Amino acid sequence: MYKITILGSGAAPGVPSIAGGWGNCNPDNPKNRRLRTSVCIEYENIRILVDTSPDLREQLLTSNIQHIDSIIYTHAHADHLHGIDELREINRAELSSINFYASAETTEVINSRFPYLLVSKEHMNNVITRPSLVANIIKPYQSFFIRNLKITPIQLLGHNMPTTGYLFNDGEIVYISDYRAIEEQAFSYIHQPVKLMIVPLTTPEGSKYHASLKEIISDIDQIKPQHVIINHMAIECDYDQINQITPHYVEPAYDGMSYCF
Numbered sequence: 001m002y003k004i005t006i007l008g009s010g011a012a013p014g015v016p017s018i019a020g021g022w023g024n025c026n027p028d029n030p031k032n033r034r035l036r037t038s039v040c041i042e043y044e045n046i047r048i049l050v051d052t053s054p055d056l057r058e059q060l061l062t063s064n065i066q067h068i069d070s071i072i073y074t075h076a077h078a079d080h081l082h083g084i085d086e087l088r089e090i091n092r093a094e095l096s097s098i099n100f101y102a103s104a105e106t107t108e109v110i111n112s113r114f115p116y117l118l119v120s121k122e123h124m125n126n127v128i129t130r131p132s133l134v135a136n137i138i139k140p141y142q143s144f145f146i147r148n149l150k151i152t153p154i155q156l157l158g159h160n161m162p163t164t165g166y167l168f169n170d171g172e173i174v175y176i177s178d179y180r181a182i183e184e185q186a187f188s189y190i191h192q193p194v195k196l197m198i199v200p201l202t203t204p205e206g207s208k209y210h211a212s213l214k215e216i217i218s219d220i221d222q223i224k225p226q227h228v229i230i231n232h233m234a235i236e237c238d239y240d241q242i243n244q245i246t247p248h249y250v251e252p253a254y255d256g257m258s259y260c261f
Contacts, residue, residue, distance in 0.1 A: 001261070002041065002173065002195075002196070004042075004173070004229075005258045006229065006254065006256065006257040007039060007053065007059035007063060008038050008055050008255055009034045009035070009254055011037070011200075011232050012078070014055070022235060024241070025235055026238055026240065031252075034255055036054055036055050036079045037053055037080065038052060039175070039198065040065065041175075043169075046146055046149050047067060048069060048070050049068050050071075050073075051073060052071060055083065056087075059255075063256070068090050069099075071099075071100040072100070073100060073164070074106075074175075074178070075106055075161055075163040075164065081109075084114055085131060088117075088132075091125075091127035092127045096132075097119055097125070100133050100134070100135060102138065105161070116130050118135055138153045140153050140154060140164070151166055152189050153166055155185070156181070156183065158181050160209045167190060171190035171191055172193075173196045173197075174197040176199045178200055178202070178232070180210065180211050180215070181215075187223070195225065196226070196227050196261065198228075198231055199229075200233075201213055201232065202237075204236060204237065228249060229252075229257070
């Protein structure tokens with residue numbers, strides 16, 4: 001059984017944003033108030049965090065999360081990475097280091113910005129003063145396991161830095177982060193009926209580095225998931241409006257949303 005919790009559903013500025021306020025979003029709808037994107041995926045007795053939002057402390061407290069088995073990173077933009085220091089509290093609660101999985105490019109950025117938190121498997125940081133994380137470098141289409149959960153990294157294209165998506169258990173969950181297109185090779189690694197697809201919609205019109213709603217729907221039509229959660233929404237994406245213009249099996253995310261199957 002899976003449980004997916006959307007810890008934060010917003011793009012880099014959050015909603016409301018400092019510069020743009022609420023934008024197109026109705027401030028009276030609490031589902032429009034968005035922290036930056038992190039997602040918790042639970043499978044049987046495994047709990048995995050996807051990205052470490054700058055709002056991670058608030059998200060973990062709200063969801064009462066004190067245990068994480070591993071972190072997987074999609075890319076190294078600040079809105080997906082810069083809550084990494086908050087993992088020190090998980091280290092303190094667990095009294096152990098935490099493994100994270102990321103591409104070589106993302107790991108290099110983490111090492112350059114946060115060198116003090118990286119340790120070897122044999123050595124743990126003093127978690128009173130700093131986090132303690134073990135880097136595991138992954139490559140596209142080379143599957144790895146976190147206990148009995150199979151995870152396959154896939155290549156995403158068109159963003160302004162290398163971005164990784166993930167297939168869980170051969171495609172039962174398809175997780176897409178910031179992108180303009182999914183590399184064609186990725187589709188051949190989906191070997192199971194897709195029960196859930198999580199995909200980002202920064203703005204409905206898209207941009208140079210982000211897919212539009214029309215492009216996202218095209219990818220959804222190709223993958224044919226049973227259910228879709230649209231995540232990573234900026235102030236241009238009102239919850240009710242996005243809900244109205246998407247198919248019945250597609251729903252916009254909101255902070256704290258849970259989906260189980």
